[in-house]
Amino acid sequence: MKILLTGATGYIGSALAEHLAAAGHQVVALTRSAEPQPDRGWHAQLVGDTADPASLAGAVTPDIDGVIHLAPPSGDADVDTAVIEALATALRGTGRPFVYTSGVWVLGATGEAQEVGEEAPTDPIDIVGYRPRIEQRVLAEATEGVRAVVVRPGIVYGRGGGIPAILVERARKQGVPEYYGEEGVRWPTVHVDDLAELFVAAVERAEAGTLWHGVGEPATPVRDLARAAGRAAGVSAAPHAVPVEEAAEVFGPLFADALALDQSVSGAAARTGLGWRPGRPGVVAEIESGSY
Template identity: 50%
Template sequence: MKVLVLGATGYIGGAVVERLVERGHDVAVLVRQPRTIDGVEDVRTGDLADLASVKAAVTEDIEVIVHAAVLTGDRAHDLATVEALGKPVVYVSGVWVLGPTGDGHEESPVNPIAIVGYRPEIEQAVLGRGGIVIRPGVVHGRGAGIVSILVGQAAERGVGVYVEGENKAPTWTFVHVDDLADLIVTAVEKGRPGAVYHGIAEEAVSVAEVAKAAAKVAGVREGAEPWPVEQAAEVFGGPFADALALSQRAGARRTKEELGWEPGRPGALAELVEGSYRSALS
């Protein structure tokens, strides 16, 4: 299958490209500047901020587009981009669109927090054209992602910290980036048009426990302290601080049943203490 990947040099998109190549797909990527990507000969240049360049990259031979790129922040432009792609799209969104939830699933109503405020509109634009939406939890692995921020904060502050808002014991959903890549490629291969799938391997992990593990990795005083969201906002800005304080419990039962997806990489705590974050810090 000929697959065009948007966001191919990013955290998630890079893993998706690797998996597509491994499974024998013919991969094209859209990048801002020409560069070499292992296993990919078809490198096309363009920018999501330039709609004409995106349209030019979607040639007749493209069968499916994986949209794993960060949105530009311009609602009208991002909607126009999805509407102009003209091919089936597998769009990587996220469970933050559900807002605070204690029982999130693929059919749950959306209630997005500010940082992903118009993302449900992007989802609907994709679904309305027969595309597929993937909603991962907090993505970890390969020493990167939001978890690495907690490691950095622990190293800076000398103790683990987690952002605390109204919920005094926040939990996050998690998925390893390589398990997520497996899911996205499986959706490309056999996903149902118009479906929403959840990329969630762990339904509710205590953020305090993650912060404790981050402190251990950083080699600082063990433990974790709450960090008021108002103070975190001074460092990260209000929308992202609110996202870090968000408490969610959500699952992927239908996704696993329908696509046969079986995430098997280490969970967030194990990956922190024993895996890629320790080696990334050293």
């Protein structure tokens, strides 16, 4: 398939572009910068900015077999809705896939219940406040003949990047590993290469109107991640819990709330429904002895 990919230069997008190419697909990368990136193995590059939906007009040409939208939200629901329209309209009536990237933060705190699945109601924290509406906007395209699909990744790790890299960097800088909020906070996580394989499965075969959690491990205690981050940083001190208010001074209040969010989220549906087989090392092992 020839696939238009937004966010192709980013953390997830770089890995995904490699996996798409390895699966025999051609990546047409939509980038903000016109600077050519010949080493990335893209089939083609288009320039566009999701903050300016008009710049996306014409990006989905008739030869595009599917779209994966990874570029982050703009912060403005109207702009993001216009982006969905700009990218999905040309796919109407074709049955071609449009895969939108959301995230598990739209579920909010999941409480003591067992791992929550895709059927759980959304209760977004402020940093992703309007994102459930964008998910619904995307899924509504299924009634217009688009194979509309939503993927909600957990906290992504691997290749030395993502939010865990922040924990390692903070441990190195502060000389003590940190985690944020309450002691029992847990994060659903996914290895970036496993997640890339889920996107490939979603664009190839997920049914119209479906939503999938991209989660390898449902609920890893963040204190364990912090301890692993300390080891990766060469710091032997025990992990230190930073109150959310203090974390807000470092990361801003919205991101601090997200770091302190306690979640337990199941990624079982994608295993049964799409045959997804996440098999990379778990997050603690990866931070301690992998790429960080």
